[in-house]
Amino acid sequence: xxxxxxxxxxxxxxxxxxxxxxxxxxxxxxxxxxxxxxxxxxxxxxxxxxxxxxxxxxxxxxxxxxxxxxxxxxxxxxxxxxxxxxxxxxxxxxxxxxxxxxxxxxxxxxxxxxxxxxxxxxxxxxxxxxxxxxxxxxxxxxxxxxxxxxxxxxxxxxxxxxxxxxxxxxxxxxxxxxxxxxxxxxxxxxxxxxxxxxxxxxxxxxxxxxxxxxxxxxxxxxxxxxxxxxxxxxxxxxxxxxxxxxxxxxxxxxxxxxxxxxxxxxxxxxxxxxxxxxxxxxxxxxxxxxxxxxxxxxxxxxxxxxxxxxxxxxxxxxxxxxxxxxxxxxxxxxxxxxxxxxxxxxxxxxxxxxxxxxxxxxxxxxxxxxxxxxxxxxxxxxxxxxxxxxxxxxxxxxxxxxxxxxxxxxxxxxxxxxxxxxxxxxxxxxxxxxxxxxxxxxxxxxxxxxxxxxxxxxxxxxxxxxxxxxxxxxxxxxxxxxxxxxxxxxxxxxxxxxxxxxxxxxxxxxxxxxxxxxxxxxxxxxxxxxxxxxxxxxxxxxxxxxxxxxxxxxxxxxxxxxxxxxxxxxxxxxxxxxxxxxxxxxxxxxxxxxxxxxxxxxxxxxxxxxxxxxxxxxxxxxxxxxxxxxxxxxxxxxxxxxxxxxxxxxxxxxxxxxxxxxxxxxxxxxxxxxxxxxxxxxxxxxxxxxxxxxxxxxxxxxxxxxxxxxxxxxxxxxxxxxxxxxxxxxxxxxxxxxxxxxxxxxxxxxxxxxxxxxxxxxxxxxx
Numbered sequence: 157x158x159x160x161x162x163x164x165x166x167x168x169x170x171x172x173x174x175x176x177x178x179x180x181x182x183x184x185x186x187x188x189x190x191x192x193x194x195x196x197x198x199x200x201x202x203x204x205x206x207x208x209x210x211x212x213x214x215x216x217x218x219x220x221x222x223x224x225x226x227x228x229x230x231x232x233x234x235x236x237x238x239x240x241x242x243x244x245x246x247x248x249x250x251x252x253x254x255x256x257x258x259x260x261x262x263x264x265x266x267x268x269x270x271x272x273x274x275x276x277x278x279x280x281x282x283x284x285x286x287x288x289x290x291x292x293x294x295x296x297x298x299x300x301x302x303x304x305x306x307x308x309x310x311x312x313x314x315x316x317x318x319x320x321x322x323x324x325x326x327x328x329x330x331x332x333x334x335x336x337x338x339x340x341x342x343x344x345x346x347x348x349x350x351x352x353x354x355x356x357x358x359x360x361x362x363x364x365x366x367x368x369x370x371x372x373x374x375x376x377x378x379x380x381x382x383x384x385x386x387x388x389x390x391x392x393x394x395x396x397x398x399x400x401x402x403x404x405x406x407x408x409x410x411x412x413x414x415x416x417x418x419x420x421x422x423x424x425x426x427x428x429x430x431x432x433x434x435x436x437x438x439x440x441x442x443x444x445x446x447x448x449x450x451x452x453x454x455x456x457x458x459x460x461x462x463x464x465x466x467x468x469x470x471x472x473x474x475x476x477x478x479x480x481x482x483x484x485x486x487x488x489x490x491x492x493x494x495x496x497x498x499x500x501x502x503x504x505x506x507x508x509x510x511x512x513x514x515x516x517x518x519x520x521x522x523x524x525x526x527x528x529x530x531x532x533x534x535x536x537x538x539x540x541x542x543x544x545x546x547x548x549x550x551x552x553x554x555x556x557x558x559x560x561x562x563x564x565x566x567x568x569x570x571x572x573x574x575x576x577x578x579x580x581x582x583x584x585x586x587x588x589x590x591x592x593x594x595x596x597x598x599x600x601x602x603x604x605x606x607x608x609x610x611x612x613x614x615x616x617x618x619x620x621x622x623x624x625x626x627x628x629x630x631x632x633x634x635x636x637x638x639x640x641x642x643x644x645x646x647x648x649x650x651x652x653x654x655x656x657x658x659x660x661x662x663x664x665x666x667x668x669x670x671x672x673x674x675x676x677x678x679x680x681x682x683x684x685x686x687x688x689x690x691x692x693x694x695x696x697x698x699x700x701x702x703x704x705x706x707x708x709x710x711x712x713x714x715x716x717x718x719x720x721x722x723x724x725x726x727x728x729x730x731x732x733x734x735x736x737x738x739x740x741x742x743x744x745x746x747x748x749x750x751x752x753x754x755x756x757x758x759x760x761x762x763x764x765x766x767x768x769x770x771x772x773x774x775x776x777x778x779x780x781x782x783x784x785x786x787x788x789x790x791x792x793x794x795x796x797x798x799x800x801x802x803x804x805x806x807x808x809x810x811x812x813x814x815x816x817x818x819x820x821x822x823x824x825x826x827x828x829x830x831x832x833x834x835x836x837x838x839x840x841x842x843x844x845x846x847x848x849x850x851x852x853x854x855x856x857x858x859x860x861x862x863x864x865x866x867x868x869x870x871x872x873x874x875x876x877x878x879x880x881x882x883x884x885x886x887x888x889x890x891x892x893x894x895x896x897x898x899x900x901x902x903x904x905x906x907x908x909x910x911x912x913x914x915x916x917x918x919x920x921x922x923x
Contacts, residue, residue, distance in 0.1 A: 232319075278304065687716070
């Protein structure tokens with residue numbers, strides 16, 4: 157075994173151990189597993205067999221990986237868990253500039269005292285006193301500590317993967333003082349200066365994208381729901397994150413200008429790490445820098461380049477620095493994408509371009525097909541991860557990449573050229589930024605066009621999508637080992653994959669349409685999002701949620717796509733609190749909505765009215781403000797809408813609705829209180845309701861006894877999730893049980909579907 161192969165084997169084994177420790181093994185089992193692996197390796201040494209050397213290397217590297225993870229657990233994760241829920245006085249050093257949001261800011265710090273000494277944490281400040289702070293400053297405050305590996309009651313890897321193990325919320329006594337301006341703060345300061353420069357040079361419509369593309373700062377891009385949703389569905393979001401592809405653009409441009417020699421490689425390595433510095437030395441930039449540097453070192457030392465060794469050693473080195481980086485989704489996607497390119501891009505591209513005629517168009521067509529080949533190679537390796545982490549796969553990603561990567565390279569390289577020029581001559585830099593913005597706008601148009609195509613993305617929530625993906629990998633895996641004719645080995649799996657995809661998309665749609673009606677309460681955390689299907693008619697009631705890692709609008713859009721719903725006939729908004737309406741903008745981006753109805757003069761304390769109105773105007777959606785009671789027919793869905801009263805707070809002024817489909821009745825009261833419920837049953841006959849959506853997520857101020865008796869319901873759905881209000885309260889649950897309701901909860905049962913047979917209405921009349 158050559159030295160490079162030994163290094164690759166050790167690196168792969170070390171990395172595999174770290175991933176096993178992160179996802180499979182418990183912390184308490186790590187020392188035992190590490191000792192077993194090391195003992196086996198030691199035993200094999202005494203056998204003195206050359207052919208066992210590779211196995212010995214693998215065992216010792218595996219043991220080292222487990223040991224590294226356990227050491228990080230003892231040093232960082234365990235102390236953080238022990239501090240969970242404590243309130244303490246903390247002394248900290250700021251490591252970066254704060255990120256400022258609408259009603260709070262957060263900043264990364266290093267804690268300098270107590271049991272958390274030396275740990276990095278995120279400090280959340282709702283008083284905005286830290287908004288103007290700078291890296292290197294010292295601060296002290298009294299705060300409540302939480303372990304960073306749990307969010308909204310769910311396991312959360314993101315912070316630990318970035319070497320952050322605690323979060324702290326400022327309670328009192330915040331004092332900010334001057335500190336030292338050391339070398340370790342230079343990346344943050346350079347990044348801030350460059351971010352400000354990009355913000356000044358580029359037009360408003362492209363500024364957020366360019367910051368994300370050049371510097372990895374997605375803050376503004378995430379706020380643009382239309383662009384973010386389009387790029388995600390088109391499988392093009394990867395271009396807006398700092399990655400190895402971007403550094404490859406930079407290196408490719410430099411080698412085109414300087415040639416591909418030893419001196420050029422040294423210069424490229426220096427420029428790569430200057431780029432890492434400019435991006436603030438973020439984990440994604442460091443990862444890309446390591447990968448590209450190892451690939452460039454071969455010509456520097458006049459050695460043959462071994463991509464597998466370079467890739468595996470870069471991964472092992474990153475995991476050695478922080479074993480919890482194994483939980484980073486971006487790390488997993490970056491390395492699997494690179495592995496796909498190394499293993500499959502060449503053969504796929506050769507197959508696509510091998511039969512091109514030798515004429516004037518061979519090179520440009522070959523270039524486009526080469527991009528398709530690389531995209532397909534990346535997809536083969538990354539699709540399972542996309543399915544697991546995001547719940548969907550983009551089928552048109554190769555098309556988007558083929559048509560758009562040239563523009564991405566222009567934006568990336570041109571963006572840095574414009575910034576360099578702008579630092580010297582601001583007017584010239586702004587002119588260059590204006591030019592670079594045009595390929596950026598082309599990217600926006602491309603993403604929105606591709607994402608709007610039928611079946612641009614396949615959502616896997618139904619289970620059919622996951623089965624299809626597994627079936628495809630099985631098919632192509634069998635084709636690789638088959639001895640059949642090459643054409644058969646390629647065409648037969650491709651044909652079966654296409655046929656099974658058609659079934660995957662059509663079967664769920666047929667199942668939903670076979671039912672007389674489908675009533676659904678989606679799991680959107682602490683919020684509410686309801687849907688009703690009957691025939692071709694689709695009704696949505698509210699779309700908002702908090703206290704969840706998933707966004708309400710994306711959850712609703714994915715569900716509708718899975719169910720084969722191409723449009724929403726009506727979206728009812730009971731009121732404009734965030735937990736009922738913060739997903740509306742994203743929902744409109746994912747699925748056309750013909751009409752929105754909301755209460756007249758809605759309270760806009762969460763600032764959502766303008767957002768909803770702008771999104772509706774952008775998509776041609778009509779908005780109606782309800783001031784009086786109204787009845788509406790939507791195909792097989794009948795609605796009785798009850799306008800809110802004129803007094804009280806926003807919860808008192810909720811729109812309420814009785815929805816009937818297939819002879820089945822659902823009553824929605826929003827966040828209405830007991831007094832509003834009393835007014836409803838006093839002025840209207842609401843008896844014989846089968847399904848009640850419990851008011852205010854199970855608050856003790858809703859679902860009064862007289863109200864429950866009057867409507868005579870059978871089932872109560874409580875739409876709730878992680879919260880600090882105590883919803884649903886014990887008092888409300890007991891009251892529902894006392895009146896004979898069967899209780900279903902989205903926090904316990906997940907998304908709840910109630911399917912009504914087509915003859916249910918006749919059965920109800922007979923009863």
